[in-house]
Structures are given as structure tokens and as C-alpha cells.
Amino acid sequence: MFFFLVLLLLVVALVALAYNAHYGTGKVTIRFQTEGGKTVRKGQGGNIGEALLDGFRELYGSLSPGSYPETIRSRLETMEENLAQYKDRMHRRDIAGCEDYICRTKKLLEEKAAATSAHKSFVAEQRRLMTDSLRYDVLRRDKFRCQICGATAKDGYRLHVDHIVPVSKGGKTELGNLRTLCERCNMGKGDKIEDQELTPEEFIKYCER
Ligand SMILES: [Zn+2]
Incomplete structure (x- = not known):
């Protein structure tokens, strides 16, 4: 056992x-x-x-x-x-x-x-929608003034048309999401790829249009 x-x-x-x-x-x-x-x-x-x-x-x-x-x-x-x-x-x-x-x-x-x-295709599409004519509409609506500090191209600053909500974060290229900013106020803002610039010369040209 x-x-x-x-x-x-x-x-x-x-x-x-x-x-x-x-x-x-x-x-x-x-x-x-x-x-x-x-x-x-x-x-x-x-x-x-x-x-x-x-x-x-x-x-x-x-x-x-x-x-x-x-x-x-x-x-x-x-x-x-x-x-x-x-x-x-x-x-x-x-x-x-x-x-x-x-x-x-x-x-x-x-x-x-x-x-x-x-x-990627959303970003490409929104960039394509950023036309000269839309840019002009934004600048005219904002009276060619930076919407933060009020500066104009006459003060020597380039004006940018800025996406309030960046395209990379889902912001669309439409009037309600666009504003005029001077280069100084736009500096330090990320997502610059979709920024559009307006030189003082261009500003004058726009005003003459
Ligand atoms: Zn400004």
C-alpha cells in the first residue's frame, strides 16, 4: 500500500x-x-x-x-x-x-x-476653398483691420486671414470661421499652414478694387 x-x-x-x-x-x-x-x-x-x-x-x-x-x-x-x-x-x-x-x-x-x-483630404479641401475672393471678403468685412489689436497694413503690418478653429482641428474655410489678424497677433499661433498673407502693397491693391 x-x-x-x-x-x-x-x-x-x-x-x-x-x-x-x-x-x-x-x-x-x-x-x-x-x-x-x-x-x-x-x-x-x-x-x-x-x-x-x-x-x-x-x-x-x-x-x-x-x-x-x-x-x-x-x-x-x-x-x-x-x-x-x-x-x-x-x-x-x-x-x-x-x-x-x-x-x-x-x-x-x-x-x-x-x-x-x-x-488629410479634409485639410486639402479646406485649403483649396481658401480663394483670393474669399480672402478679400474676410478682409473687407473686417475693414482691413486686425481683429485683435486693430492694426492695419498702413501701420506696416502684413494682414493674415486666419482660421479661428484651425483646419487641422476641424475648422472650415468659411466666413464664420475666418478673421483678419496682423502678423504680430498671428505670431505664436500654431497651424500656420492655412494662413494667407497680405502685404501692404496687396492691401493697397485690394482697396483699389
Ligand atoms: Zn494685431
């Missing part, structure tokens, strides 16, 4: 050892490396599968409006290689979990790319 008990314990211990040797044991840290060999992310868990899943979860969580899609994409690729490498040493539910995170991360990346492209 005693002999059988010892044998049973031995078998259990051997199975446990084999299990741990296969799936990893305790705190497993898997380093996700870039091509340059630099560690970019560590996953931690009770075994290899959990550690990998943790890494995928972290990468998904790191997706924010400010994150660079190229970086996330290259990290995802590296982690997919890790997954392929360790797949046969992982539990099925961890593999499924990782694959789920891969799908969700890719979907977010696609949505981000679509939003970026929509934003």
Missing part, C-alpha cells in the same frame, strides 16, 4: 514537472525584440502563454491617438513571430486570446489609417 502511494506521488510529480517544462513555470518573462535587438515590451505571466497574452494585451492597450501606427505594426509583427514560435507550448485558450488581440489591434490600426486619410 505504502509503495503504491509513493509511486502515485512520484507519477504526479513527474507529470507536474513535464507540464511545467512544457508550458513554462512561475514568472515567465518573454522579451519582444525589434530587429535591432532592443527589448520593446515584456509580457509576464504564470507560463509562456500567459506572458505572451499579457504582451498582446499591453500592446493593444498602448494604442492611442498619439501612437505611431508604424511602430505598433512592427511590434505586432514581432509578437506574431513570438506566438508562432511558442504556440506548441501554450494552452489553447491563451493562443485564442492572443489571436483575438491580434485581430482587435489590426482593426484599430485600420480605423486609424482610415481616419488619417479622411483628415
Whole structure:
């Protein structure tokens, strides 16, 4: 009887050892490396599968409006290689979990790319709408005066037609969102790409029109 008990314990211990040797044991840290060999992310868990899943979860969580899609994409690729490498040493539910995170991360990346492209065409369209004639309408409405300090081109300042809400932030090129600013008041304002300038010479020409 005693002999059988010892044998049973031995078998259990051997199975446990084999299990741990296969799936990893305790705190497993898997380093996700870039091509340059630099560690970019560590996953931690009770075994290899959990550690990998943790890494995928972290990468998904790191997706924010400010994150660079190229970086996330290259990290995802590296982690997919890790997954392929360790797949046969992982539990099925961890593999499924990782694959789920891969799908969700890719979907977010696609949505981000679509939003970026929509934003680019919006900016291009709003810049195209900024015509000389609209510029003149704004300047005339504002009586050729800076809407902050009241300066005119006669005072020696260039006049700009400024987007109150910048195009990059969704502002449209329409009268209600445009105002005349002198170069001094417009200085320090970001998003200058859509600014239009009016030199003192142009101002005189405009007045003669
Ligand atoms: Zn001014």
C-alpha cells in the first residue's frame, strides 16, 4: 500500500514537472525584440502563454491617438513571430486570446489609417476653398483691420486671414470661421499652414478694387 502511494506521488510529480517544462513555470518573462535587438515590451505571466497574452494585451492597450501606427505594426509583427514560435507550448485558450488581440489591434490600426486619410483630404479641401475672393471678403468685412489689436497694413503690418478653429482641428474655410489678424497677433499661433498673407502693397491693391 505504502509503495503504491509513493509511486502515485512520484507519477504526479513527474507529470507536474513535464507540464511545467512544457508550458513554462512561475514568472515567465518573454522579451519582444525589434530587429535591432532592443527589448520593446515584456509580457509576464504564470507560463509562456500567459506572458505572451499579457504582451498582446499591453500592446493593444498602448494604442492611442498619439501612437505611431508604424511602430505598433512592427511590434505586432514581432509578437506574431513570438506566438508562432511558442504556440506548441501554450494552452489553447491563451493562443485564442492572443489571436483575438491580434485581430482587435489590426482593426484599430485600420480605423486609424482610415481616419488619417479622411483628415488629410479634409485639410486639402479646406485649403483649396481658401480663394483670393474669399480672402478679400474676410478682409473687407473686417475693414482691413486686425481683429485683435486693430492694426492695419498702413501701420506696416502684413494682414493674415486666419482660421479661428484651425483646419487641422476641424475648422472650415468659411466666413464664420475666418478673421483678419496682423502678423504680430498671428505670431505664436500654431497651424500656420492655412494662413494667407497680405502685404501692404496687396492691401493697397485690394482697396483699389
Ligand atoms: Zn494685431
